[in-house]
Every structure is written in C-alpha cells, then in structure tokens.
Amino acid sequence: MASSSKDVIDSTEPYEEEEGHSGEDEEEHEQPTASSSSAPASSSKKKKKKSKARAALSKMKAGISSVAIPQEMVDAVMEKVKEEDPQSQVDQAEIIKQMKAMQIMDILAGKKALGARGKKDLGEHKFWSTQPVPQIGEGPPAESGPIEPSVPRDQVRQEAYALPKDFEWVTVDMSNEVQCKEVYELLSANYVEDDDASFRFAYTASFLRWALMPPGYFASWHVGVRVKSSQKLVGFISGVPVKLSIRNQVVDATEINFLCVHKKLRSKRLAPVLIKEVTRRVHLEGVFQAIYTAGVVLPTPVSTCRYYHRTLNLPKLVDVGFTSVPRSSTLARIVRQTKLPDKTTLPGLREMEAKDIPEVETLMNEYMKRFDMIPVFSREEIEHTFLSGKGTEPMINEARRTDQVVWAYVVETDGKITDFFSFYTLPSSVIGNTKGHKMLEAAYLFYYATDAPEANMKKRLYELIGDALIIAKDAKFDVFNALTLMDNWSFLEDHKFGKGDGLLNFYLYNWRTPPLEGHNPLDGGKGVGRGIGVVML
Numbered sequence: 001m002a003s004s005s006k007d008v009i010d011s012t013e014p015y016e017e018e019e020g021h022s023g024e025d026e027e028e029h030e031q032p033t034a035s036s037s038s039a040p041a042s043s044s045k046k047k048k049k050k051s052k053a054r055a056a057l058s059k060m061k062a063g064i065s066s067v068a069i070p071q072e073m074v075d076a077v078m079e080k081v082k083e084e085d086p087q088s089q090v091d092q093a094e095i096i097k098q099m100k101a102m103q104i105m106d107i108l109a110g111k112k113a114l115g116a117r118g119k120k121d122l123g124e125h126k127f128w129s130t131q132p133v134p135q136i137g138e139g140p141p142a143e144s145g146p147i148e149p150s151v152p153r154d155q156v157r158q159e160a161y162a163l164p165k166d167f168e169w170v171t172v173d174m175s176n177e178v179q180c181k182e183v184y185e186l187l188s189a190n191y192v193e194d195d196d197a198s199f200r201f202a203y204t205a206s207f208l209r210w211a212l213m214p215p216g217y218f219a220s221w222h223v224g225v226r227v228k229s230s231q232k233l234v235g236f237i238s239g240v241p242v243k244l245s246i247r248n249q250v251v252d253a254t255e256i257n258f259l260c261v262h263k264k265l266r267s268k269r270l271a272p273v274l275i276k277e278v279t280r281r282v283h284l285e286g287v288f289q290a291i292y293t294a295g296v297v298l299p300t301p302v303s304t305c306r307y308y309h310r311t312l313n314l315p316k317l318v319d320v321g322f323t324s325v326p327r328s329s330t331l332a333r334i335v336r337q338t339k340l341p342d343k344t345t346l347p348g349l350r351e352m353e354a355k356d357i358p359e360v361e362t363l364m365n366e367y368m369k370r371f372d373m374i375p376v377f378s379r380e381e382i383e384h385t386f387l388s389g390k391g392t393e394p395m396i397n398e399a400r401r402t403d404q405v406v407w408a409y410v411v412e413t414d415g416k417i418t419d420f421f422s423f424y425t426l427p428s429s430v431i432g433n434t435k436g437h438k439m440l441e442a443a444y445l446f447y448y449a450t451d452a453p454e455a456n457m458k459k460r461l462y463e464l465i466g467d468a469l470i471i472a473k474d475a476k477f478d479v480f481n482a483l484t485l486m487d488n489w490s491f492l493e494d495h496k497f498g499k500g501d502g503l504l505n506f507y508l509y510n511w512r513t514p515p516l517e518g519h520n521p522l523d524g525g526k527g528v529g530r531g532i533g534v535v536m537l
C-alpha cells in the first residue's frame, strides 16, 4: 500500500547527504547543532508581550537569535554596568541584544571576538564550511572577486543530487496556476515566522509569480521537492537572474529566495541539498555567484541592516500584538502624533506609467551610483519590476487594485521625471490572534531615486517618503517597513519610523568583498552607511 504523505513526512530520517560532489561539497554527516532561542526579555507576561511586540515582524527574516550568549558573560557585563552606573535601568534582555549585535559586527569585521566558545556558539556549520563563502573569522579580504573559478558547462555535475527515497525533485512551473498555488500554500503554512510564532510571512500567489518570473528567468531555478507517493510539495528554493554591480565590478548572479522546508521535515538536512541542487542548476546556466538574505547568522554576512517600522494603523497593530502603547502615553495620543496628512503633498506626483520607463531608468542609474552594491536593471527589468505587479481593476480600495503587489510613483515637473519611489506588499498571517485579525498588511519600501542635488537630497527624500506613507495608508496598509539601506537612514526617524529589533543579514555566494556598510547596531542607530543598494523581496 502506498504510504500517505503524512506517513512519509512523519517517518523521514535525517538525510545522509552525498559526499564529494564535483569536489564542491564535502559536508560531514552530523546532526545540525540546534540554534539557541533568544533570551526572554522578562518573565512577566506583560513584559513578554511587549518584547514580542517590539520584535514582531522585524525579527522574522531578520533574527539574531541564532547567536548564543553565555549567561556568565551576560552576568559579567550586567555587573560592570551596575558598577559604573548604579541607577542604570538596563536589563538582561537589552544586554543580550547588544552583545548579539556586537558578535555580528565582529563577524563582519572578521575579528575572532566570539569568546571561548567561539565557533561553537555559531554552530559548526557542517554545510556552510564546505561552500565557497567567506568563513567565520577569515577577516576582510584585501580585494574583491570570486572565491572559486567558474567552470564550463560540461564540468558541472549533470545529475541531480540524491534525495531520501520517498522524495523527488520537481521543477515548479510558476506560470501554471495550480503549481504556483502549491508554492503559495507551502510558504503560507511553513515559511518565515517571528521568534514567538505570532506572525508568518504570507506572500501571495500573484506576488510569487511577479517575483519569480522576471525577464530572462530560468524555470529550472524554481526547485521543488515532492513526496513521491502523494505528490505533496514539501520543499522549495528559487533563484532569479540579477546583474549586480559590487564596488563597480559587474557580476551576473542569481538572487536566491523562498527557501522552505515543511515544518515536519525540519532538521533533517534537507536545506543543504536544496541549496546544492539550485546551485547546480544555476551553474548549468553559466552563473557562479549569488546574493541572498537571511535572519540567521551564517558564514558570513557581507552586511547587516536593521528594520524600522512606521505605524499606519495603530489600533490594529496593538490588537495583533505587533506593538504596544507605552505606559506614559495613550492610544489616542500616539494616533494623533503619528497622523499623516490626508493628501499627498508633492506637485506632479502620479502613478508610474510605461512611458516613464526610459526616464526612470536614467534617474535610477544616476542615483544608485551612491551605493556600493546595486542591481543593474535593464529596461525590461524596470518595466517588470515596477509595472507588471500593478494588479488589475477593480480597485479593492481607493489606492489598491486586485492582486496589486507593487506601487510605483513618479514626480513629473515641467514634463521631466525628477523623482521616483516604490513599495511592495508583504502581508503576514496573524497566528492564533483572538481579536479577529487574520492578516497584518505590511508595505515594504522598495527602490526610489531623485535628481535632487546633494544639498537638497535629505529634504527631497523626506518629502517623497512622506507621500509614499500617505499612499500606503490609503491602500489600507497597517505598517510601513524599511531597512537601513540606501539613503533610508536620512528620513527614518524624522518620519517616526520605530527602530525594530530585527537585523537582516546580506550574503554573497562565491564572491569576496570587504564588508559593505549597512548599519552599525553598536552605534545606537547612527553610523549607517551607503553600502547596500539592493532591496531583496
């Protein structure tokens, strides 16, 4: 009798990975080291809720929880703080947070300041230690470039990696509605959650189609794993082509995203085999570099950015536990303080149209020179990225069409496009909420550009993002999120974005370059740089 997918999923043993494939991957076969969870902020239930709220979405793809801090180190720091300032209100949770941030910065700086437990705290990395990525403690490279050479197609492993016997590889056809829905369903139930399992990213099917089918995409880079007997999709990873300019070296790369393994198949070493298989398929197309982001700390981030959140619908954010009202204030007061103007303010602001593509391209090419790592968009990519996700009529509300995934606006002054901004939707499902809210509607700041001269740049960006917030509020988003990349640092605080707890790590595969400025968590929110100009979905 054929086993049901439930039986197969429940009984799957940890996967013993193949050894020595094409000399690329000699992972030792051991159980993964369990990552430690972050320390609770407080034992009191109320405080815990508050800490959950602060962490919220920013910790989802952006956790620092995999870095363990020994209790004795926390105690020692606590003692020192009290010694220097007996009135200090700082608590253990804050110390742990700061120490984790310090560790990440040390990794970025290539210092071995990880304490006696060093590498162990970060896990042994049985898989990642075999991959062409900068290893922990290696130190910043003197020069940028590939870690291992590219090889001709006939030297790339031709056969797929072996999977446990009950599973098989599939290439998911994202243009097929049923298959796209299967990916959506896998992710809806199993993708990234925050530490408290309160929210889970809920990318829509139309979003996934938009994200995974840019011009020149390779269907073979949409890799799925199915249970043979039931054909249930239980694993996924995807790549899309991207041309990156990293410190002025242009690299044909792939953007890897949506790595997901069904919850019941976790810790069985399926992720490494998914990563190896997508790598093989990417190599077969002559591409040998990749960019990806993750909340977890792996060897080795090229940069780390922090999330910031701008409240748009405070009562709902409080209801779902995303945020809380400080004791010293009231809901009504904060609503008043964060109220946005009813109408956008910039003359000439309008939705981007196809006719604007050449001017937006010129504007972006010029403006993006400010950052060290940027995407190099072709005209077709600009069209796809900013216009193809516009959705269709009818409108769901006054500023949102059915299936709209991206919002793109330009400022036209005397027939010339002077500015541009965009944001995209990424809702999260609210897990186990008792107040009737199923979804948290979050907008994420995407690309923008302006021709404002440097002296006027800060003011102009402030105005642009102010209007983006108003449009997002009209489209009924609950919160507007942004990272400390591009020039975001210049307007986040002025626009009343709250600093999130979460950090997002940026990684490059098979490319070494000295750390790119993103955000220095030691610097209390200042000291942000202009390293990262790539916005990952």
Ligand SMILES: CCCCCCCCCCCCCC(=O)SCCNC(=O)CCNC(=O)[C@H](O)C(C)(C)COP(=O)(O)OP(=O)(O)OC[C@H]1O[C@@H](n2cnc3c(N)ncnc32)[C@H](O)[C@@H]1OP(=O)(O)O
Residues within 6 Å of the ligand: 032, 033, 123, 124, 125, 126, 127, 128, 129, 190, 191, 192, 193, 254, 256, 257, 258, 259, 260, 261, 262, 265, 266, 267, 268, 269, 270, 271, 272, 275, 278, 279, 282, 283, 287, 288, 289, 290, 291, 292, 293, 294, 295, 296, 298, 509, 510
């Ligand atoms: C040239 C082309 C190159 C293309 C490839 C470029 C690289 C792309 C890399 C992928 C970029 C993805 C970008 C995104 O999509 S980031 C989003 C990742 N997805 C989620 O967080 C969704 C919820 N979680 C899951 O589905 C699972 O927990 C996943 C699938 C994440 C791990 O499954 P599981 O929990 O069952 O673990 P395991 O026993 O199979 O495997 C354990 C090994 O996997 C390493 N691990 C864990 N999490 C991640 C992670 N997020 N990136 C890279 N590696 C990760 C881990 O360190 C350990 O290796 P090592 O520490 O022992 O060495």
